[in-house]
Amino acid sequence: MWQMLSPTALLLLVSAGTRAEDHPKAKVTLDPQWNRVLKDDEVVLRCQGSYSSEDHFTQWFHNGTVIENQSSSYSIAAARVEDSGVYQCKTALSPLSDPVQLEVHTDWLLLQASRWVYEEGDPIVLRCHSWKNKHVHKVQYFKDGRGRKFSYQNSEFHIPKARQEDSGSYFCRALIGPSRNESSKAMNVIVKGPTIPPDSPLFPSWIQVTFCLVMGLLFAVDTGLYVSVQRDLRNSMRDQKNVKVTWSRGS
Numbered sequence: 001m002w003q004m005l006s007p008t009a010l011l012l013l014v015s016a017g018t019r020a021e022d023h024p025k026a027k028v029t030l031d032p033q034w035n036r037v038l039k040d041d042e043v044v045l046r047c048q049g050s051y052s053s054e055d056h057f058t059q060w061f062h063n064g065t066v067i068e069n070q071s072s073s074y075s076i077a078a079a080r081v082e083d084s085g086v087y088q089c090k091t092a093l094s095p096l097s098d099p100v101q102l103e104v105h106t107d108w109l110l111l112q113a114s115r116w117v118y119e120e121g122d123p124i125v126l127r128c129h130s131w132k133n134k135h136v137h138k139v140q141y142f143k144d145g146r147g148r149k150f151s152y153q154n155s156e157f158h159i160p161k162a163r164q165e166d167s168g169s170y171f172c173r174a175l176i177g178p179s180r181n182e183s184s185k186a187m188n189v190i191v192k193g194p195t196i197p198p199d200s201p202l203f204p205s206w207i208q209v210t211f212c213l214v215m216g217l218l219f220a221v222d223t224g225l226y227v228s229v230q231r232d233l234r235n236s237m238r239d240q241k242n243v244k245v246t247w248s249r250g251s
């Protein structure tokens, strides 16, 4: 039984051990916050992580490949389409961050959002961004083809508290310069309802594994007990017979 258990038990011990001494993952943030930008926009990627006294370098990855710069922020002065892709960073003490996606588009107008997936109650911020911040006017935001907001000067479209009905396909339209009538590509905004995911584990998986092991162990012990009790019972019944036999013989 121990031999059967040991690899799993070892695994549990090992994962518990590493978890205790882990630093949290490094984190990439974008400044400004938009993950979709236009060609020639300026973007600064910052890496949040822990450094050790000897090692204060940051390692950056673009599309999984190491890039040269080793400072905690990586600045792109004028974005090119090739700067698109996923960015990750790590520091001496913080393991590799989750990937952050940057999209560089070549369009006149671009719809930007603080995020594309929201929880109910979150503030939604949409922005109609023009190439090289060229002057725009008569700016309109559309949801599912219907006008939702109009302003003579460019302004962001704010929804203070997102509701599920705010989910949909959004784009913006504006006049650039005196009369260039342009539309952005449409983007989906998703507002998730209050969720009690039925399939999400109530307990961390290691508790479940332990639970299964303990149940298995109990079952094995139980079966063993049952077998031995039965054997004892049979033995004692045979003994009783023997006793009877002896008795009848004796009388």
Ligand SMILES: *[C@@H]1O[C@H](CO)[C@@H](O)[C@H](O)[C@H]1NC(C)=O
Pocket (backbone or CB within 6 Å): 068, 069, 070, 073, 074, 075, 076
């Ligand atoms: C990378 O680092 C060098 C100097 O270390 C700097 O001149 C260059 O602008 C940096 N590039 C980016 C994209 O941050």
Ligand SMILES: *[C@@H]1O[C@H](CO)[C@@H](O)[C@H](O)[C@H]1NC(C)=O
Pocket (backbone or CB within 6 Å): 062, 063, 081, 082, 083, 084, 085, 086
């Ligand atoms: C990174 O990947 C993106 C998307 O797949 C691509 O558009 C971009 O050109 C790639 N850039 C580099 C430098 O690999």
Ligand SMILES: *[C@@H]1O[C@H](CO)[C@@H](O)[C@H](O)[C@H]1NC(C)=O
Pocket (backbone or CB within 6 Å): 138, 173, 174, 175, 181, 182
């Ligand atoms: C821009 O063009 C659309 C049709 O493509 C038109 O409905 C709209 O009124 C135009 N906007 C302005 C401000 O002229």
